[in-house]
Amino acid sequence: GAGVSQSPSNKVTEKGKDVELRCDPISGHTALYWYRQSLGQGLEFLIYFQGNSAPDKSGLPSDRFSAERTGGSVSTLTIQRTQQEDSAVYLCASSLTRRGYKYFGPGTRLTVT
Amino acid sequence: GIQVEQSPPDLILQEGANSTLRCNFSDSVNNLQWFHQNPWGQLINLFYIPSGTKQNGRLSATTVATERYSLLYISSSQTTDSGVYFCAVERQGSSNTGKLIFGQGTTLQVKP
Numbered sequence: 001g002a003g004v005s006q007s008p009s010n011k012v013t014e015k016g017k018d019v020e021l022r023c024d025p026i027s028g029h030t031a032l033y034w035y036r037q038s039l040g041q042g043l044e045f046l047i048y049f050q051g052n053s054a055p056d057k058s059g060l061p062s063d064r065f066s067a068e069r070t071g072g073s074v075s076t077l078t079i080q081r082t083q084q085e086d087s088a089v090y091l092c093a094s095s096l097t098r099r100g101y102k103y104f105g106p107g108t109r110l111t112v113t
Numbered sequence: 114g115i116q117v118e119q120s121p122p123d124l125i126l127q128e129g130a131n132s133t134l135r136c137n138f139s140d141s142v143n144n145l146q147w148f149h150q151n152p153w154g155q156l157i158n159l160f161y162i163p164s165g166t167k168q169n170g171r172l173s174a175t176t177v178a179t180e181r182y183s184l185l186y187i188s189s190s191q192t193t194d195s196g197v198y199f200c201a202v203e204r205q206g207s208s209n210t211g212k213l214i215f216g217q218g219t220t221l222q223v224k225p
Contacts, residue, residue, distance in 0.1 A: 044215075089154060106154070
């Protein structure tokens with residue numbers, strides 16, 4: 001596609017449920033990032049994938065968060081046993097190389113009730 | 114880790130006015146980007162500017178890497194310029210992954 005796409009655009013879930021968020025990066029981009037933006041806050045780095053290298057998971061806030069990237073393309077961010085503090089907009093970005101211009105998707109707005 | 118500070122936090126302008134947004138960072142950087150987050154939450158790339166000066170229409174940006182700051186200039190502001198402006202940097206270093214560290218943003222409101 002022409003840009004980074006994310007799905008769903010909105011997700012409302014009950015506390016304790018698991019959720020999966022999807023990111024389709026720009027074709028050919030080797031670097032993929034997940035960020036979180038809580039209400040009124042800046043953007044917080046979560047995880048980074050680069051090709052077939054081991055991901056940088058240093059930003060994941062707890063072991064309830066995990067992510068994978070299949071075939072060097074699509075990525076899924078999974079949050080298990082969601083808590084209310086997980087409510088945020090989750091943004092995905094990709095770039096041609098790790099030092100390249102970062103392009104962001106439209107985000108998934110997650111609300112945990 | 115690297116600190117990124119943006120000022121002012123909030124700015125209200127009358128349409129047609131000019132403004133300057135500032136971004137200070139605490140360490141050497143490989144990359145600096147300015148983004149505009151529109152009212153729908155979409156992050157739009159404005160500039161990729163680790164150093165030097167660039168211009169794009171009514172917007173221009175200057176980064177002085179040796180003094181660890183960047184400026185975003187908006188001239189003849191329009192109501193569509195409203196939103197949050199973020200500065201984000203990538204810390205220099207052999208182990209860095211290219212991840213961007215964001216400032217807290219400047220919220221701009223342009224009144225007609």
